C-alpha cells in the first residue's frame with residue numbers, strides 16, 4: 001500500500017512539469033556508448049514514449065558512432081577521427097548513410113512503436129531537412145563531413161502535428177556538391193533545436209554531465225551559464241569530447257533554445273528524472289540572464 005502512495009506521489013510531483021511542457025518542443029540527442037546497451041535503450045525509449053504520450057513534442061535525433069565503427073571494422077576499414085569528427089571518405093560516407101539511416105534509425109522507430117508510441121524515421125535528406133556544405137578548416141581535411149547551412153523544419157513539424165515522434169538520422173544533403181555529408185549528431189541536434197525554437201535540448205552521454213574534474217564523477221557541475229564556458233575551457237576543465245558538446249549547447253542557447261542539458265545516458269530513465277522531477281541530475285546550461293526558476 002505504501003508503495004502505491006509513493007508512486008502516486010511521484011506522479012503528482014510530475015504534474016506541474018507536464019503542464020509546463022505540454023505542447024512544447026524538446027529535442028533529445030541519443031547516441032554514443034549510451035546507445036549500445038539494449039537495456040538502456042529500452043529505458044530511454046520508454047521515457048521518450050511517455051513524454052510524447054503526455055503531450056510533449058519530442059524530437060529524437062540519434063547518433064550511432066559505435067555502430068558505424070563496427071561496420072567499418074567488418075569491411076576491414078579503420079575509423080579515424082580528426083578533432084573528434086570521423087574522417088569520412090566516399091566509401092565511409094556510404095557506410096554512414098547505410099548504418100544511420102538504414103539500420104539505427106529504423107531500429108529506433110521500431111522500438112518506439114513496440115513500446116506504444118508512433119514514430120516516423122527521417123534523415124537529413126528527407127524533405128531537405130538538413131542541408132550542408134563541406135566543413136572547411138585551414139590545414140584540416142575531414143572528407144565528407146558537413147557544416148549545416150540550413151534546416152527545413154517542415155518534415156519534423158508535419159510529423160509532430162500528425163502525432164508522430166520524428167526520429168532523425170544526421171546524414172545531410174549537400175548544397176555545394178552532388179553528395180551527402182556526415183554530421184556529428186550533437187551538432188545536428190542543437191541546430192535542429194534552434195530551428196524549431198525548442199524549449200530544451202537534451203544531450204545524453206556516458207558521464208554524469210560536465211565534471212569539474214573529468215576523473216571524479218562526484219565533481220558534477222549542476223548549472224553552467226553560457227558566459228562561463230570559455231573560462232572552463234581555458235582552465236582545462238572542459239576538454240576532449242565535452243568541448244563540441246558544450247559548444248553545441250551554447251550555440252543553441254544563443255540561437256533561442258531555452259535551456260540545454262548534458263545528462264547521463266547510462267542511468268535508466270535519466271530523461272524523466274531531469275524533465276519531470278524536482279531533481280536535476282546532469283548539467284544544465286543556461287543563458288547569462290536566465291533567472292533559474
Ligand SMILES: Nc1ncnc2c1ncn2[C@@H]1O[C@H](COP(=O)(O)OP(=O)(O)O)[C@@H](O)[C@H]1O
Pocket residue numbers: 031032033034204205206207209210211212213214237238239240241242243245
Ligand atoms: N569536464 C568534463 N566533464 C565530463 N566529461 C568530460 C570533461 N572533459 C572531457 N570529458 C570527456 O568527454 C566525454 C564525452 O564526450 P564523447 O565521448 O564525445 O560523448 P558521446 O559518445 O556521448 O557523444 C566523456 O566521456 C569524458 O571523457
Ligand SMILES: CC(=O)N[C@@H](CCC(=O)OP(=O)(O)O)C(=O)O
Pocket residue numbers: 030031032033062063064065066068084085086096145170182183184185186
Ligand atoms: C562527423 C561525425 O563524426 N559524425 C558521426 C555521426 C554519428 C554520431 O555523431 O554518433 P554518436 O553521437 O553516437 O557519436 C560519426 O560518423 O560517428
